[in-house]
Amino acid sequence: SQKIEQNSEALNIQEGKTATLTCNYTNYSPAYLQWYRQDPGRGPVFLLLIRENEKEKRKERLKVTFDTTLKQSLFHITASQPADSATYLCAIDITGGGNKLTFGTGTQLKVEL
Amino acid sequence: DVKVTQSSRYLVKRTGEKVFLECVQDMDHENMFWYRQDPGLGLRLIYFSYDVKMKEKGDIPEGYSVSREKKERFSLILESASTNQTSMYLCASSTRASGYEQYFGPGTRLTVT
Numbered sequence: 001s002q003k004i005e006q007n008s009e010a011l012n013i014q015e016g017k018t019a020t021l022t023c024n025y026t027n028y029s030p031a032y033l034q035w036y037r038q039d040p041g042r043g044p045v046f047l048l049l050i051r052e053n054e055k056e057k058r059k060e061r062l063k064v065t066f067d068t069t070l071k072q073s074l075f076h077i078t079a080s081q082p083a084d085s086a087t088y089l090c091a092i093d094i095t096g097g098g099n100k101l102t103f104g105t106g107t108q109l110k111v112e113l
Numbered sequence: 114d115v116k117v118t119q120s121s122r123y124l125v126k127r128t129g130e131k132v133f134l135e136c137v138q139d140m141d142h143e144n145m146f147w148y149r150q151d152p153g154l155g156l157r158l159i160y161f162s163y164d165v166k167m168k169e170k171g172d173i174p175e176g177y178s179v180s181r182e183k184k185e186r187f188s189l190i191l192e193s194a195s196t197n198q199t200s201m202y203l204c205a206s207s208t209r210a211s212g213y214e215q216y217f218g219p220g221t222r223l224t225v226t
Binding site for chain 1: 154
């Protein structure tokens with residue numbers, strides 16, 4: 001069955017450093033991969049989408065890479081700030097139809113002063 | 114901005130009660146989704162709908178049903194609530210026109226006693 005793995009251990013980093021979160025998947029070749037941010041008690045918020053033919057995508061301090069050979073996506077936050085503290089989820093479309101996502105369990109990021 | 118609203122933020126029901134969770138989106142999205150989120154298990158898809166009166170089972174549909182009579186509204190029904198349905202319920206919507214990124218509501222924290 002399709003499996004999406006994110007590091008379940010929380011990631012603690014110092015303010016100003018680059019945070020790198022990993023998303024690995026098996027048994028599928030998704031056309032795209034999405035990243036979301038979730039704050040406690042709230043619904044996830046969409047951040048970035050990267051397609052299979054894109055190796056890298058950037059948005060302000062965020063950068064996502066997508067390696068379809070390794071079946072892995074890396075999510076980077078540069079110059080991290082305490083306000084970046086949240087849980088980050090990756091999601092892929094497993095049907096190929098584009099309208100149904102399967103989510104990883106998320107990695108909690110804590111940025112300390 | 115897309116807005117997805119859910120009828121309640123917190124809900125407490127007794128075992129055996131019929132429970133209705135309502136979700137409304139205001140951006141004419143064709144796709145709507147119901148998830149539940151539990152610690153360590155992440156977001157799991159219960160049901161989704163890609164058009165009015167159309168529905169498809171997700172990964173964990175047992176004990177739930179849905180209704181979509183109007184495009185903007187998607188209801189989740191717990192026919193006979195049980196304690197193992199205590200969870201955070203999240204509704205989302207998406208459209209092909211914006212690349213299937215999902216917009217989430219604030220969530221309903223349901224407790225079944």
